[in-house]
Amino acid sequence: MTTVAAVLFDRDGTLVADVPYNGDPDRVRLLPGAAEAVALARSHGLATGVVSNQSGIGRGLLTAERVRAVNARADALLGGLDTWVFCPHTPEAGCGCRKPRPGLIRTAAARLGVPAAACLVIGDIAADVLAARAAGARGVLVPNAATAPAEVQRFLEQSAPDPFIAVRRALGAPRDSATAARGPS
Template sequence: MSGVRAVLFDRDGTLVADVPYNGDPDRVRLLPGAARAVRLAREHGLATGVVSNQSGVGRGLLTTEQVRRVNERADRLLGGLDTWVFCPHAPEAGCDCRKPRPGLIRTAAGRLGVDPADCVVIGDIAADVLAAEAAGARGVLVPNPATAPDEVARYLDRSAPDLPTAVRAILRHTELQDGGRSR
């Protein structure tokens, strides 16, 4: 993982508790270790961002403004990330931004001024890892109880039990590749 310059996190089920189609900032709850993982990445000079499918907008269940307010609340609780990118389209829209397609990762990388190949995407389902691969980034799965067992088995070699462990592994591998110069 040499050359890692940014960590992109999935939002729901990875950083915050998954509340389906959440449009209420008061319902945002960080998952254990989320703030610590973001802080760890930032302390080591990595840019941070969120890439999230928000199909509730395309389905008419919430507005982009509601998504923005939820993101702002999560951002405050997490200590501030460098970029937030979300796909507002319904799954059947066929857009390029909806994970597992690469659009969100490419957009976030562009906003951060890094190449997608210099990003690691951390998420809780296969679509997160697949989107990373499609964009030329690397993906890490941090499964939760909602992660399909076949996805856990498929990405066992690219998974971590929790977010801080995932970020520490990225940092450790990066330091090994660049001789400790990543700081």
């Protein structure tokens, strides 16, 4: 297995609360473990980034500028990530960047100067894990209330309860010690 050189996170439902088609930076709320996960990755010298489907642009519900404004707010709350990459297309567009296709992961890896195979991709739905696999990366599912039960079951062995624990495990912490290692929240 390739050593992890970068951690790529999904945005909505993984790092920040999922507000459908959010174009308002004031509505950005970090999820538990998000800031800690980014800080932990960075403290171990790993590059960090976000890979996110943003079909609201293709649907005409928000602009790329509004997505960038939301990303900037999330970036500030998270302490700064190295790259933000998003797909503006609708699912029907058939593009190569929209997850579960590998384009976002490959683009982020190239921007970070690391091979896609050295990336850990953390997300809340199957498309995130499948995009990682398609790019040759490792994927971890961090399920939430919106994650389909079949997806949770399918990726049970590649899952973690939150992004912090997903990063912690990727760094070699045993499954049972990851929670204790966080310390007070």
